[in-house]
Amino acid sequence: MRLMTCTILLASVLPLSASAGIFDDDEARKAILDLRAKVDAVSTKLDNKLDTKADKSSALELANQIEQLRGEIAKLRGQIEVLTNDLANTQRRQQDFYVDLDNRVRKLEPKKMTIDGKEATVDIGEQRAYDAALSLFKAADYKNATAAFTAFNVNYPQSAYAGSAQYWLGNSWYAQRDCKNTISSLQQLVKNYPDHPKAPDAMLNIASCQLELKDKPGSKKTLETVIAQYPETDAAQAAKSRLAATK
Template sequence: MALLCFTLPARAGLFDDDLARQRIEQLRSDVNALTQRIETVNSNQLDFANQLESIRADLAKLRGQQEVMFHDLDALQKRQKDFYIDLDNRLRKLEPAANEAGTPTPPAKVDSAKETRDYETALNLLKASKFKEAGASFLSFIETWPNSTMQDSATYWGAYAHAQAKDHKQGAALFEKFAATWPQDERAPDALEGEAESLKALKDFKAAHAVLQKLSDKYPMSDAGKRAKRELKLTHIKKK
C-alpha cells in the first residue's frame, strides 16, 4: 500500500504532462492553421488589389483612347466642313467663266444679287459656327430660291447646321432630301451618314440601320460607305 501511494502521484503527474503537451500541440496546430489562413487572405487581398489596379490602368487607357478618338472625329468633321465650303466657293467662282464659254445659263432670276447675298449670309453664319441661325437661314434660302443652282449646297449645309444645332429631326430630313435629289454628288455618301447619325440621336435605330445599309450598298468605295460597313458588321457581331 505504501508503495502504491508513492507511485500514483507520479503517474498522475505523468498523465497531466502528456495532456498538457497534447493541448499545446493542438494549440500550436490551431495557431499554424490560423496563420496559414491569414496569409492566404492577405495573398488574395494582394492579388485583388493588383487586379484592381490593372483594371484601373486599362480603364484610364481606354478613356484616353476615347478622348483621342473624339478629338480626331471633331477635327475630321471640321476639315470636312472646311473642304466642302472651300469647294463650294470654288465651283461658284467657276460658274461665270463657264457661262462665258457657252454653257447654257439658268433661267433669269428676279434678283440674282440678292440670291447670292442670301446664300452668303447663311454660309457665313455656318463658318462662324452659329449653327441654329445658319440652319434657319439655309431653310429660308431653300424656300425663297427653289430654282437656284445653289439648292444642293443650301440643302446639304442646312442639314449639317441643323444637326450641329441638335435639331436632328430637321437635319435627318434635309440629309435624306439631299441624298435622294443629288445622288451623284460627292457629298451624297456623307449626307446618308449624317442622316443615320441624326436618326440615332433621335433613338430611331431601326431607321438608322436601314440608312447605313443603303449607304454601304450604294457607295461601298466611299469613306462613309466603308465606315457604315464596319459599323454594320460590328452591330451584327453584338447581336450574335
C-alpha cells in the first residue's frame, strides 16, 4: 500500500516541476515555490497517515484520506495552470508594449529626406516647427507666420529648411506690405543660399519692393541681376518683361 501511494504522489508532483520551468517572472516563480511547499506538506501528511494507519485503521479509511489528499494535489496543479496562463498573457502584453514603444521611438528619430533637391536629416521637432509656420502662412495669418519663421531660423540655423524658412519669412513681410523687412529678409536668403530654388523668385520680390519704395535704379539693377545669375529660370523671363515695360 505504501509503495502504491508514493507512486501516485510522485506521478502527481512531477508535472509541477515541468510546469515550473516556463516561469521566468519572479512573482510567478515564488508562487510556484509556495505551491510546492504545500505539496511537500501533503506528502508528509500522507506519510504520517500511512505510518499510523498501518497499525490501527481500516484500509477503507486510509483510501478515503488518500483520495482527499490527491484532490488537494489536483487543486494545486490547477492553480499552477492558472498562473501559467496569467504569466503567458502578461508576457504577451509586455511584448506588445515594447513593440508599440519601439514604433513610437522610431517616429521620434531623425528622418532622412530630400529638401529643395538635397538629401538631409530632419528631426521631429524641426519638422513640426517648419510645418506649423508654413500652415500659418497658408492660412493668411502673416503676422504669426512672421514670428514663427523668425523663431524657426533662430532655433534651427543649420536646418535644411532654413533657406525656405527665410524665403517664406520675406513673403510674410511682403504680404503685410512691409517692404523694408521684405527686402532685408530676401536679400539674406540670396546672400546665404544663392543656389536655393526660391532665390530667383526672391529677387523678383525684392525688385517689386524697391519699385514700391521709389527706388527705380535699385529695382532695375536687381532685375538685371536675376537675368544674369539665373538666365534659364522663369524668374529671368519675368525680369526681362518687367525691364521692357519700364523703358
